[in-house]
Amino acid sequence: MQHWVSGPTGRRSRGARRRPGRAFDGPLRKSKSISREGAHIMSRNLKVGGSLIALIVATSSFATTADAQGSAAAAAAAPAQLEEVVVTGSSIRGVAPVGSNLVSVGQEAITKTAATSVTELVNTVPAITTAGSTPQGQSAYSYYAPQIHSLAGSGSNTTLALVDGLRMPGGGLQYAQTDPNIVPTSALQRVEVLADGASSIYGSDAVAGVVNFITRKTFNGLQVNGRAGSADHYKSYDLNAIWGKTWDTGGFYIAGQYLSQDQLANKLRPFLSQGDYRSVGGSNTNQFTCSPATIRTPASGSNVYLSPSATTTIPGTAANGPCNTSIYGTAIPGVEREGVMAVFTNDFSDKLSVTGKFIYNRLQTFASGLPGALNNITVYGPGSGKGGQINPFFMAPAGEPGATQETVSYLALNSANDYGTDNYENNTVYLTGVADYKLTNDWSMTFSNAMAWSNSVQRQRNVFCSTCAVLDLNGTSQSNGSTTTSAVPGQNIVALNLPLTTANALDVWGNRTSDAVLKQLYVNNTQTQHLNIFYQTKFEVQGKLFDLPAGAVRMAAGAEYMWVKQNVDAVSPNNTSNTSLGARYFVSNLGPRKVKSGYVEFLFPLISEGMGVPFVQALDVNISGRIDNYSDFGSTKNPKIAANWQVNDWIKLRGNYAKSFVAPPLNQVGDPSQGYLRGATGTNASTQIAVPFALYPEVRNVPGCQTVTGPTCTVGGTLNPGLDRSLGAGFAGVVPQTGDSWSVGVDFSPPFIPGLVANVTYWANTFTGGVASPAQPLIINSAALHNRLTICPSGCTPEQVRVFTNVDNGATVGATLPPTVYFMINRDVGNVLNLDVQGIDAMFSYRIPTDALGTFTLGGSLTYFTKFDQDFGDAPFSVLNTSGYNSQFPSIQTKARGQVGWQKGPVAVDVFANYTGKYHNWINTSILPVLSDASGNPIGGGDPVKADLTFDVHASYEFEGDLLNGSQVYIDVKNLFDKDPPFYNGNTTGVGVGAWGFNGFTSNALGRLMSVGFRAAF
Structure with missing residues (x-):
């Protein structure tokens, strides 16, 4: 089973091996194995096995991980058969990323999760922010892009998602983040996760790490996969297929997928639609x-x-x-997705190899309108x-x-219960081309190009006017x-x-x-459209510089050019009537942004096994650096240094330090020609907010507050209205968000316990200047944001209002601003969020083969935060083991996943346990108040939320023989005991439209989902 890794430009073996009896592996082709030096380096680096995060993901299938370890050992013993590999996190071919955690999960592990999308696959990883959540519908703060270690969200996209090492276009309507689900699951070869800073290789967004979705290089034959799932008042269907043809020098394949998932209305789950939650310790909503x-x-x-x-x-x-109005809501929108992917690859000579890829994907989500x-x-x-x-x-x-x-x-209400629809549609076209040319035996060059168009449209039809x-x-x-x-x-x-x-x-x-x-x-129609256009070209050379006693010093260097543009077009009512009689149009042209980059990476083998150094079988050091120049905010430089210390055959120590960054998203910067608007209006009448007298003594003189006896006065009503502004980050002079990360870890597979593989990593990330629009409660209660709320006890002057609304520079305001304004709250996007996060990732996998009873596997993976501090420019405070204080990401301390598996012959059964530890709800709707210090920062309190433990079961039968060889049928059950999520007194929009009563970032609202599926290979 081939799990070996693909790298920054998606280049993989030019000599893939075919497994007997499998119609869907690559062809036998001219062998182009890696050099003796490369074989030695890879053998040394991969001897212990996969990294921590590799094995975290591989808890989806610990047998797969164990097999991969065996493959590594076999490959090291037979270097003549080794494939040429390029690894995520390194530009140097044939070398695993030094000092870092890397996952490579192949087709077998993907099959055992019964995943219909890559979102469903990565949501089994405890280190991913949304692990355990409903894998359906957009995340409100990251579209579909995964986030590692809860390290912010929204515009602060600290995890870079790639397809075959190349960037994808932005998508969605909020932060222009990527949707890796455009890859049909039948075309997915493996997923690689690097949980370390990687801007020195990839540039922007790789602060928390990289998730690289690797597609198949070639395919020969036909494979058809299907799955039908059912939960209470819920159905899902998935059909995907791949057909391909290979020849001596290359191949062609085409893969397609159709996915349908029902919407889930609140009324279909009592914990979503109870309305009055006081009987379970909550609020009356x-x-x-x-x-x-x-x-x-x-x-x-x-x-x-x-x-x-x-x-x-x-x-x-x-x-x-x-x-009770919650019975009319939609917790999870319905989904329909159709996609096709075509890949052509060919070696035109012993020196030149070319690969081209085309992807088209259409996504629709739909939800019923509300009365x-x-x-x-x-x-x-x-x-x-x-x-x-x-x-x-x-x-x-x-x-x-x-x-x-x-x-x-x-x-x-109406008798027909027809309140219109709220639909979303995305169409993406993605094209890539990669050409490899071998200059000499030691040097090669690569030219790669990617371009894409992603058009997202939100439509409301026949909704309330x-x-x-x-x-x-x-x-x-x-x-x-x-x-x-x-x-x-x-x-x-x-x-x-x-x-x-x-x-x-x-x-x-x-x-x-x-x-x-x-x-x-019910005649209103609205539409918002975001068109993202993306182009990237890259040129790279790499090879051997010179020899040291321990091996060859290798280098890779490259230059990139990226061009990004986003157009926004929105139609909404203008408050004179319905949209057919009076409409407001908003058009914004963002960019183009032009990025010029250069990078270099060196690998230094300092000690080798033959040098006889005590307790050092091998010592390798990797140094890399990158410069990016952005047309709209200047340059940024990001280095990384990493080392591997191979103590002996079964213990490896590793560590690294990196600086990384996130470029402010174009639509968060705003349109400078329109006063940095990022929507149709920049200023509107404020909702009601509770203002503490202790932090804002002047609010005592606002009408309606003079006689209040409590600690706060609620303003924003008809008696004391105010304004709320949210302009783009360009208005405040946004700069790139920066990150510093380091990690140390140990991988070990003791020979005295055959079949055991374990990893432990301690990691730390600091994140400075995260781009966000602070919520009103954060502004009110945070000393560093204190100046974003202006109180006018006698009413703000016209000049104050004029400057605040920024109308002189083209910004617009809402239709009915109050005649007298008593406060103004500034929620402009800016570099407001700083994080200091540390934690432990740990795992073990134990494979126990027996002659009579088959093979047993045991395993577990854990992500445990030891520190989660944040600040807004003042003294840091801890939000460790809480959720809700930050609307864009949780900071729950413990997540884990475990597995017990058994396989004998064609039959396999795996049981998975998914665990989220107990935590405190710090959302502003918690029943128990969140306690604050004198500066307004939280120090405790909040509602306790129970731990969540669910079980999944996957059972499969794989056919053998000439006719159905490699085909499989399976039964998959998620949430075996149909357990409701722990009660959470709040409304999160981590998935879907969101609903009260559960934490959408970490809990699955579907309940028990039973699926049957098949994989037919021809």
Whole structure:
């Protein structure tokens, strides 16, 4: 079984071996084995076996890892049959990355996870941030790109995802991060994970490490794979196939995949749609948006009549919300994905080899729309003196029959339960070409090129038109009923629907609304489109410089050029009516960004086995460095030094230090021609926020706060409104985010315990200047962000508002900014996040072959954080073993995965245990308050969240013989005991649309998923 690694440009063997009886391996071709020096180096570097992270991933199939170890030993014993290899994390062929952790997981391990996508595969790795989460739908903060060691998210993409060592285009609508799922699973040869800083080789984004998805070089024959899965009210289907033909000097294959996964509505899982969670120690998430409407009058103040027939009021606090609106949400969107990949490779001579690749992938996600909600809309009744604004259906509450004005909150239900759709579509075209030319016996050069287009579109069809509903309630587009306020900022456009009659008014108190009015409530259509265009070309030379007593000094050097551009086009309502009558258009052209880079890498073998140095069988040192020059923010330099110390045949010590960086994403920088907008508007009316008197004494003088007796005053309501701004990072002069990393580790496979392989690594990463838009609670409670909130007790001046909104430079504002502004909160994207994270990765794999009972495998892998400090430019504080304080990534201390397997002949059974340790919920909705120090930084408290332990089972039967040789059938069960996720009092959007009651970053909402599948080889 071949698991050997591919490298920075995806170049692999020119002489792949064919396994007897397998139609899907590469052809017998002209042998081009690596040199004697390369064989010696690779034998020495790979003798102990895979690295820590390799074996973490390989807990998906510990038998696979053990077989790979055996293959390594066999290869070392027969160097004449060795394949030429290039390793992820190194530009030098034939050499494993020195000092680093590397994973190489092949087809057998992929099969044992029954993965339908690479997201599902990498989510089995404890070191991946989203390990254990639902492998369906976009991550709200990283698209589909994996993140190693929870090292930030969003614009701070600290993990670089590659396909065959080459970059992919950005995708999605948020941070332009990659989607490696564009590779059909049938074309995937293996996955390599490098969990160390690697900007010295790859440039931007490789702070936490690299995940490289390696595709097959060649394929001969036909293989068809299918899987059908079922959970409660959920179905999934996957069909993928690959066909190929090889010849003496090369080959061609084409692979395709179709994947369909149902959406999961909140109402289908009680833990997602309970609404009032107080019985399980949570919050009441029910709302006052009800049908019929709930009512407030000037006399009732903040107290609420629950219906027009109510004779008494109740306090309008969150705990009293009567209506469960969560039953209408979608926790996980449905998915359809179709893709095709074609690969051609050929050796045109003993010196020249060329490989070309084409990928087309189409992704759709879909979710049902939600019933529209209105909050605190002013309506007028008889006796109000409002003339044509009087709603003919007006009903005063029974407890206050003389009321002539009220504010209503309403949920716009309809009998058809049809509230439109929210769909997402991505189309990606990806082309690569790689040419290798052998200059001499010791030197070669490589030219590679990649180009791609990724077009992402979010469409809402026939969704709620809130402006239409307000027009039908009070005759204006304004929630306060103003007939003079412009609906469009900066223009004198007043939208009116006067006079209100029974034909054009909305009845929120009963069911007297006309069919025409009801129909036009769900007519809004919106669209947002992001087009990412990407081009990269690279030239590299490498070979042997000279000989030292321990071996050859080798070097690789290269130059790169990258060109990136992003276009944004959005259509949304302009607050005059529905989009067919009044629309707002936002167009932004970001870039192009031009990047010129150069890099060099040296390998120094300092001590070899033949030199007879005590306790040093081998000592190798690797030094690399890279310079990147960006057209929009200048240059950055990143070195790395690493070493391997082979103590003896079964113990290897390793370590490295690296500096890395992340270039600010284009769409986070914003459009400078439009005041650095990164969306249709830069400033809007703020939501309500709780401001502590201790941190902001001036808030005591804001209207509504003078008589408050508690520690905080809530501002942002009708009495004390404010502004919220979120402009791109270019407005604040963003610079690259930087990282420093180091790790030390030991790999060992003791000969006195045959079959045992184990690894331990202690790693540390510091990350400075992470690009993010800080959430309002972080600004309010963090001393370093204190100046992002401005309090104006007497109202902010027009000059303050003008400067804050940045309208002079082209920025735009929301439709209905308050006439008097009492606070302004600045959530501009900037270099705000600093992290200091350390931890331990550990694993063991024990393979026990027996003559009579077959082969048993035991194994376990663990990621354990020992430190997780962060700051925003002031004193650091710990968020270790918490989730929720950072909305973009968790910092849970312990994740682990274990396996027990058995195989005899064609039958194999594997049981996996997935564990997430207990932690504390530090989201701002936790029941137990998060405790803070005098600076507002958290020091403890929060809700305890229980540990999560689930079990998976995979059983397979592989056919032997001439007809079905290599074909397989299997049964796979995820979450065998159908265990609900631990209760989490909050709403995360780590997967899907998100829902209250579970942590989407770490928990799977599907429940028990049973699948049957087959692999037919012809």
